[in-house]
Amino acid sequence: xxxxxxxxxxxxxxxxxxxxxxxxxxxxxxxxxxxxxxxxxxxxxxxxxxxxxxxxxxxxxxxxxxxxxxxxxxxxxxxxxxxxxxxxxxxxxxxxxxxxxxxxxxxxxxxxxxxxxxxxxxxxxxxxxxxxxxxxxxxxxxxxxxxxxxxxxxxxxxxxxxxxxxxxxxxxxxxxxxxxxxxxxxxxxxxxxxxxxxxxxxxxxxxxxxxxxxxxxxxxxxxxxxxxxxxxxxxxxxxxxxxxxxxxxxxxxxxxxxxxxxxxxxxxxxxxxxxxxxxxxxxxxxxxxxxxxxxxxxxxxxxxxxxxxxxxxxxxx
Amino acid sequence: xxxxxxxxxxxxxxxxxxxxxxxxxxxxxxxxxxxxxxxxxxxxxxxxxxxxxxxxxxxxxxxxxxxxxxxxxxxxxxxxxxxxxxxxxxxxxxxxxxxxxxxxxxxxxxxxxxxxxxxxxxxxxxxxxxxxxxxxxxxxxxxxxxxxxxxxxxxxxxxxxxxxxxxxxxxxxxxxxxx
Numbered sequence: 001x002x003x004x005x006x007x008x009x010x011x012x013x014x015x016x017x018x019x020x021x022x023x024x025x026x027x028x029x030x031x032x033x034x035x036x037x038x039x040x041x042x043x044x045x046x047x048x049x050x051x052x053x054x055x056x057x058x059x060x061x062x063x064x065x066x067x068x069x070x071x072x073x074x075x076x077x078x079x080x081x082x083x084x085x086x087x088x089x090x091x092x093x094x095x096x097x098x099x100x101x102x103x104x105x106x107x108x109x110x111x112x113x114x115x116x117x118x119x120x121x122x123x124x125x126x127x128x129x130x131x132x133x134x135x136x137x138x139x140x141x142x143x144x145x146x147x148x149x150x151x152x153x154x155x156x157x158x159x160x161x162x163x164x165x166x167x168x169x170x171x172x173x174x175x176x177x178x179x180x181x182x183x184x185x186x187x188x189x190x191x192x193x194x195x196x197x198x199x200x201x202x203x204x205x206x207x208x209x210x211x212x213x214x215x216x217x218x219x220x221x222x223x224x225x226x227x228x229x230x231x232x233x234x235x236x237x238x239x240x241x242x243x244x245x246x247x248x249x250x251x252x253x254x255x256x257x258x259x260x261x262x263x264x265x266x267x268x269x270x271x272x273x274x275x276x277x278x279x280x281x282x283x284x285x286x287x288x289x290x291x292x293x294x295x296x297x298x299x300x301x302x303x304x305x306x307x308x309x310x311x312x313x314x315x316x317x
Numbered sequence: 318x319x320x321x322x323x324x325x326x327x328x329x330x331x332x333x334x335x336x337x338x339x340x341x342x343x344x345x346x347x348x349x350x351x352x353x354x355x356x357x358x359x360x361x362x363x364x365x366x367x368x369x370x371x372x373x374x375x376x377x378x379x380x381x382x383x384x385x386x387x388x389x390x391x392x393x394x395x396x397x398x399x400x401x402x403x404x405x406x407x408x409x410x411x412x413x414x415x416x417x418x419x420x421x422x423x424x425x426x427x428x429x430x431x432x433x434x435x436x437x438x439x440x441x442x443x444x445x446x447x448x449x450x451x452x453x454x455x456x457x458x459x460x461x462x463x464x465x466x467x468x469x470x471x472x473x474x475x476x477x478x479x480x481x482x483x484x485x486x487x488x489x490x491x492x493x494x495x496x
Binding site: 129132133134136137140141143144147148150151152154155156158159162165166168169170172173174175176177178179180181266267268269271 | 319320321322323324325326328329354357360361364365367368371372375378387390391393394395396397399434437438439493
């Protein structure tokens with residue numbers, strides 16, 4: 001019951017003092033919105049449209065009568081601007097498009113200026129020189145804020161195109177700061193190398209040794225084709241041209257060393273780019289053929305030499 | 318996705334403040350404007366040129382080749398050029414040419430901006446499209462000699478103001494970069 005005065009206060013505020021007032025318009029918009037519940041399909045869209053339009057007009061009217069300011073920023077103009085931006089670039093389900101944020105300050109400034117220029121009765125009036133000069137600065141500052149927001153979206157766009165850059169060091173930049181995140185991102189190259197490892201293991205782990213040796217002769221071509229498919233799956237098209245792959249097969253005392261290297265050249269804080277490397281040891285092991293239940297007592301089946309693949313985790317150099 | 322252009326915004330605010338302080342001083346001394354008016358003019362002019370610079374950046378960027386775009390991305394995100402395709406000398410020549418271009422651009426935008434502001438402050442209230450040409454306003458005090466300030470003098474003053482403010486900003490940038 002203690003909320004009752006609160007609601008009573010709202011109702012008192014919303015009660016129109018006269019027929020032509022912002023309260024009337026807002027109440028009308030709520031009423032129109034409520035009727036939307038009884039409509040279907042296109043009518044519902046249409047009713048939502050008008051309800052929103054009335055809300056914007058009512059909000060604008062309210063803010064013109066009750067200006068709230070922080071410095072030169074008119075809070076009420078920003079609120080009305082937000083309503084208009086949502087109205088124009090409305091997409092209820094998807095993400096708000098960047099253009100909505102970019103135009104928000106400009107629209108807010110336009111509203112703040114309109115409130116100075118339009119006098120009661122709907123007449124346009126040229127403000128005094130001093131106010132005009134203030135409005136020039138006000139509009140310029142809002143435009144500059146729009147530029148900053150646009151620049152922010154430029155940076156986000158670059159990072160979407162080249163997601164591996166997120167793993168880099170931004171401390172030398174004069175433009176951006178990287179806020180600490182809970183999980184430090186790793187370059188996409190290590191994901192690609194891990195995907196390649198899986199495919200290598202699928203093809204040559206636990207396989208007859210001579211077959212594996214044959215496979216290793218053409219390891220270069222095979223792994224490069226793995227890399228091409230993995231790159232397409234894991235990163236963006238812009239980034240896929242920056243990753244370069246190299247394969248090295250080195251014979252060791254026990255089998256082979258298969259090194260797969262992902263090179264990142266160009267963008268980044270390090271002048272020469274960097275390498276990501278994964279090395280796999282492929283060694284032959286003796287394996288008893290599977291003993292069947294019936295043949296448990298016969299020792300005649302000879303041991304077979306099969307491959308054993310063991311890979312390190314990705315090392316950055 | 319938490320890479321924000323906060324440094325750019327802070328640096329821009331710092332440089333705008335410096336430029337406005339210096340240029341308003343020059344405008345006050347040379348153009349015989351009141352203190353308040355000269356600060357307002359300097360603020361407007363510097364905001365104009367800054368916005369103009371951003372507009373050019375946004376307009377030109379999509380048309381640049383991939384190599385050039387990589388240089389810009391690398392410079393903005395990591396503070397260095399991706400010097401694989403271009404030689405260092407070539408890049409620094411580009412940088413010097415770019416700074417000269419920027420200077421001239423700021424100068425011309427601010428000059429046109431000053432003409433605009435002077436016109437705008439003397440617009441006729443009842444008929445906005447007709448300028449009050451003959452009347453002098455209280456906002457623009459005339460020099461003691463009684464003559465009016467020619468456009469040539471105005472642009473000289475803007476040039477001087479910009480040389481002062483941008484030299485200081487370059488010096489600050491140099492200090493920030495090296496110490």
